[in-house]
Amino acid sequence: MCATKWPAGAILDGMSTQVPQTVPQEEWLRLDRQICFSLHAASRAFNGVYRVILKDLGLTYPQYLVMLVLWEHGETPVKRLGEHLRLDSGTLSPLLKRLEAAGLVRRERSARDERSVEVRPTPEGAALRERAEEVPRRIVSATGFTLEEIGDLHARLDRLTGALDAAALQESPGRR
Amino acid sequence: MCATKWPAGAILDGMSTQVPQTVPQEEWLRLDRQICFSLHAASRAFNGVYRVILKDLGLTYPQYLVMLVLWEHGETPVKRLGEHLRLDSGTLSPLLKRLEAAGLVRRERSARDERSVEVRPTPEGAALRERAEEVPRRIVSATGFTLEEIGDLHARLDRLTGALDAAALQESPGRR
DNA sequence: CACAATTAAGTTGTGTGCAACTAAATGGCC
DNA sequence: GGCCATTTAGTTGCACACAACTTAATTGTG
Structure with a gap:
């Protein structure tokens, strides 16, 4: 939830703040941009390349990640997909609905635990693996x-x- | 490889494909997930930490990036913001509208080039820099x-x- | 000067990503 | 057995990110 207060500074607690103070005050905002921003940029650049390459397969990048898990593990409950990909149901539910609409996966309630939904590749979804290789x-x-x-x-x-x-x-x- | 199939094969053209073929076919999909996925995960983890830290300032992470540019360069046209941040107007326009609604920036058409829109921090936006330091x-x-x-x-x-x-x-x- | 090509913002539509919430099922605990 | 806390998906709302498009202003060329 992270909806909590923030007495500000808690993030430093318990961590070694061994950052040398050799960098002038003024430079910090620039430096910072370099760290966070280069990662942000690299992530989006990766996304761009994947978008181009995956277009043939009709997959987005997160959809490809889901299919990777399914190809490797077979039938998988939504919960476990979320653990593998660090995504919650708010992201996965609509994504899986689109994959199902595309005919690549099937979703069905688990018989043993009606709360859980099992996701498994359809024959079409399984066949896609070859092209994804x-x-x-x-x-x-x-x-x-x-x-x-x-x-x-x-x-x-x-x-x-x-x-x-x-x-x-x-x-x-x-x-x- | 890169033989027939995709007209998209252009991505390999002109690059040295010096990838040793020591990795078995089967392993590629796993390996691949590790590369792209770890970057994806790191990016989102960064985003999560920023979200927590920036909440005090009332900024999202991309909004913070925009403010960094404005703090460093002052008045900046949307176009140049996009170049600095690698974002297009489809992302920046609504983002800037929100920053303007929050009273942190002002947007106004450039006098010399009516196509261009200059973005500059308001006094409130400029004052936020101190807290962001x-x-x-x-x-x-x-x-x-x-x-x-x-x-x-x-x-x-x-x-x-x-x-x-x-x-x-x-x-x-x-x-x- | 006229007019096509280019450039800059903005708009629309789709797809994440995540917080907050709801609904249904399960598991403990008495 | 009855009740409550927990677990699991799904929904809603908001904010990017980007492709494709629109609109308006500018530039280049004959």
Whole structure:
């Protein structure tokens, strides 16, 4: 919910604030833009390349991510999809409805737990995997990075995400 | 590869496809998810931390980026804002309208070029800068990274974005 | 000067992403 | 068995992000 107060500064609590104060006051806003902004920009640039490549498949980028999970794990409840992709039902429900309308997945209430909805690829959705298999190579090639560099970047980003999640969690302890 | 199928194969043209074929077919879809997904996740994690921190200021993350540009450069036409932030008018127009409604910026048609709209911070918008000055430190601290690591990550991400943009450009040569 | 091409904002429509809420089912606990 | 807290999807509302389009102003060219 993160709807809480913010006594401001809580995010620093419990974290080592080992940032050297060698950077002049004035520079902080510029520096900051570089950090957050370069990530934001990279994410959107990635999105753009995926958009072009996935157009043939009729998928958006988040829809592709969902299909990746389904191809790997088969029938999966919405809840677990959300855990894999870090998305909640507010995002997944309409997305899955579109995938179902496109004939790529089927949704049906679990028999054992009527709260849960199982999502599984239709034959068409499963068949799409073959055509999707060339996507990764094209993406890697578009990055211009070697596999080693990609692995390294991946590790850094995961560490970053972990730290950011931990910091945000300090604020809103009760969600997802 | 890159043989027949897609007319979209242009994305590979002119790039060295120096990806070693040591990874088995089956693994590609998993690997791929790791690259794109970790970036996607990191971007959203950043967004989450910013959302929490910026709530005090009444700004969303993209609105904060716009204010950063305005604080640094003063009066700026919408067009230039878009260049700085890599956003088009479809995103900026409603965003700026909200910032104007919040009393943080003013928009007015340029006298010399009636097509252009100049955006500049109001006194309230300018005053917000002071309160925003603590944001970067809190963000850096939330990442758990040193400034050196951040600089390094920043360089990699910029390189990545450049390569991805170049690849996407090959596909849709006529835009933005 | 006239007129086509270009440029800058804005609008419309679609698809996320997420907070806040609702509804239904389940599991504990007495 | 009855009741309440929890869990799971779904819905609503808001804010990007971007493609495609519209409108208005400017520029370039003959």
